[in-house]
Amino acid sequence: MGMNSVERVKEYIETPTQEPPAEVPENEPAPSWPEHGAIEVSNLALRYAPTLPRVIEDVSFEVKAGEKVGVVGRTGAGKSTIISSLFRFVDPDAGSIKIDGIDICSIGLRRLRQSLNIIPQDPTLFTGTIRTNLDMFDEYADLQLFEALRRVNLITAEDYQLLIDANGKLEQDSDEVENPNKFLKLDFEITENGGNLSQGERQLICLARSLLKSPKILLLDEATASIDYQTDALIQKTIREEFSSTTILTIAHRLKTIIDYDKILVLDKGRVADYDHPYNLLNKDESIFKSMCEDSGEYEQLFEMAKIAITK
Numbered sequence: 291m292g293m294n295s296v297e298r299v300k301e302y303i304e305t306p307t308q309e310p311p312a313e314v315p316e317n318e319p320a321p322s323w324p325e326h327g328a329i330e331v332s333n334l335a336l337r338y339a340p341t342l343p344r345v346i347e348d349v350s351f352e353v354k355a356g357e358k359v360g361v362v363g364r365t366g367a368g369k370s371t372i373i374s375s376l377f378r379f380v381d382p383d384a385g386s387i388k389i390d391g392i393d394i395c396s397i398g399l400r401r402l403r404q405s406l407n408i409i410p411q412d413p414t415l416f417t418g419t420i421r422t423n424l425d426m427f428d429e430y431a432d433l434q435l436f437e438a439l440r441r442v443n444l445i446t447a448e449d450y451q452l453l454i455d456a457n458g459k460l461e462q463d464s465d466e467v468e469n470p471n472k473f474l475k476l477d478f479e480i481t482e483n484g485g486n487l488s489q490g491e492r493q494l495i496c497l498a499r500s501l502l503k504s505p506k507i508l509l510l511d512e513a514t515a516s517i518d519y520q521t522d523a524l525i526q527k528t529i530r531e532e533f534s535s536t537t538i539l540t541i542a543h544r545l546k547t548i549i550d551y552d553k554i555l556v557l558d559k560g561r562v563a564d565y566d567h568p569y570n571l572l573n574k575d576e577s578i579f580k581s582m583c584e585d586s587g588e589y590e591q592l593f594e595m596a597k598i599a600i601t602k
């Protein structure tokens with residue numbers, strides 16, 4: 291099986307030595323770009339090769355800064371393709387994508403790709419330690435790394451307190467703290483491809499890495515494998531609490547994940563079938579999203595969750 295588009299993005303992101311092709315940008319955005327994380331997709335059409343048919347046709351949608359958008363649709367609907375087009379792994383055949391008002395095709399690839407953060411479905415971590423995986427370029431103090439681990443709930447607030455004294459400095463070498471939680475040891479060895487961590491833990495490490503960078507835009511490809519309920523809940527809690535002002539697009543496989551999001555982008559055969567708040571989609575006479583919720587066998591619960599979410 292070949293790599294899908296998000297896997298290619300992932301390979302790019304996770305290969306630190308790989309440089310995007312050299313290119314002279316026509317228009318270098320301000321150093322602060324993107325300041326807000328607003329995304330505007332207009333009449334976008336995409337094809338994987340000039341000889342292949344378009345797989346995305348006339349897609350338009352706007353994401354306001356800080357909004358959380360769930361991307362759903364049947365297999366092959368174009369979810370991954372849309373996400374990878376933000377990184378320009380597929381260039382528009384027609385239409386445009388703007389981030390904070392700047393057309394992403396008018397700027398350097400390196401600049402663009404540095405400005406976006408992605409949590410792949412099954413992140414491959416580097417062979418190294420928790421520290422090197424969080425902080426490849428040795429930019430952060432240990433305390434900042436522990437704080438990121440706490441914010442993604444890999445270490446508890448109590449454990450974190452044990453690590454700091456009243457001045458907020460590291461009280462003792464973390465290795466001396468007696469605790470079975472491996473995330474309290476920044477030197478904990480991560481084996482090849484993160485094999486000694488669960489898929490959910492790998493996503494949480496990746497989220498912690500993202501937190502340190504405080505991105506304006508985060509793209510998330512939800513794990514399909516049956517990650518345990520608790521880890522899944524931690525990922526969702528982290529996203530709600532710690533990325534509240536970050537614009538998030540999530541390719542969702544579990545409807546519960548996105549039922550309280552601001553909007554759902556429903557794709558169908560490469561086109562936008564619906565784009566609205568989940569509660570509004572559930573109140574339509576007929577919608578793909580509604581039938582997906584019905585098919586999940588959890589309709590009543592999803593409906594109640596969406597209803598509570600829209601009144602917030």
Ligand SMILES: Nc1ncnc2c1ncn2[C@@H]1O[C@H](COP(=O)(O)OP(=O)(O)OP(=O)(O)O)[C@@H](O)[C@H]1O
Nearest residue numbers: 294295338345363364365366367368369370371372
């Ligand atoms: N690298 C590629 N080359 C050619 N066609 C591709 C490529 N990747 C995807 N496609 C095609 O583009 C269309 C959209 O695929 P995409 O992977 O975006 O769908 P998806 O909604 O993410 O599906 P899934 O839920 O199965 O991951 C499909 O028809 C797919 O066959």
